[in-house]
Amino acid sequence: MSTKRRTNIKNKLAMHRIIFAFLTLEQHLHALVTTPRSYRPDRCPHCGFGCLWGYGFYDRKADRGADGDLNPVAVPRFQCPSCRRTCSRLPLCICPRRWYGxxxxxxxxxxxxxxxxxxxxxxxxxxxxxxxxxxxxxxxxxxxxxxxxxxxxxxxxxxxxxxxxxxxxxxxxxxxxxxxxxxxxxxxxx
Ligand SMILES: [Zn+2]
Structure with a gap:
């Protein structure tokens, strides 16, 4: 039963990486500076632990404008102090697997x-x-x-x-x- 429960938690949380905010890259970049807490997950997507730490950023190509001068775009990462795994959070304007928004x-x-x-x-x-x-x-x-x-x-x-x-x-x-x-x-x- 406990195994099943763990599996359910994982399935439910594993993909939870897009936040419901920031439709433009400009809004995203502004929020990273002014309201970084808006990206912090409530729980670890891997084990469900409830308090994650900021863990830097990774760079994404996301600006498809002619100049692409917002690239590389920073995407915030978090680490779980319980299981040590990391996760990242995307604004609505960046797709997980596509360059176009x-x-x-x-x-x-x-x-x-x-x-x-x-x-x-x-x-x-x-x-x-x-x-x-x-x-x-x-x-x-x-x-x-x-x-x-x-x-x-x-x-x-x-x-x-x-x-x-x-x-x-x-x-x-x-x-x-x-x-x-x-x-x-x-x-x-x-
Ligand atoms: Zn965890």
Whole structure:
């Protein structure tokens, strides 16, 4: 029984790394200086211990602007005094595994959901065709699992039926926080 309980804690906390704040890199960098506590996790994502220490930062490429002059962007890390493992916390404007932010991804996906072709969407946002195609295939593959979790969390989505209706509703009602909620539910988001 105790093994099962430990597993449940781990599953529940392991992906909890996106905080529900800071939609721009500028806000993130400002918060690192002015309100660093907003990044501190309540508990260790590995063992559940309740008091983590600041453990420096790691650098991420996150600024896709023409100059990219905000790179490298610091991401705060924390260490657990109990199990000694570390974790990091991302603002909403930085994706765990993609260089492009959610704001742009959502705009691209909204066009595709509304019926634009991959080529058209890529041209509008000056992105590579294969990048847009990858995002689109990802959303279609993740649809069933993600929409199940989002619908159980956001009652407003319950009335939406089908891929198009659900994701247009997610884009307009949940916005960027959708991925943070999925991360909190233990799902791997890109
Ligand atoms: Zn720990």
């Amino acid at each position: 959610w704001a742009l991804q959502q705009q691209v996906l909204q066009r595709l959901i509304a019926g634009a072709s991959l080529r058209r969407a890529a041209a509008i946002f000056a992105l590579g065709y294969h990048t847009v195609q990858r995002w689109w295939r990802w959303l279609q593959a993740a649809h069933e699992n993600f929409s199940f979790h989002l619908r159980s969390r956001f009652a407003l989505l319950g009335r939406s039926v089908g891929f198009t209706a659900i994701w247009l509703a997610v884009c307009s009602k949940c916005r960027y926080a959708a991925m943070a909620w999925l991360d909190r539910d233990g799902l791997a988001v890109p």
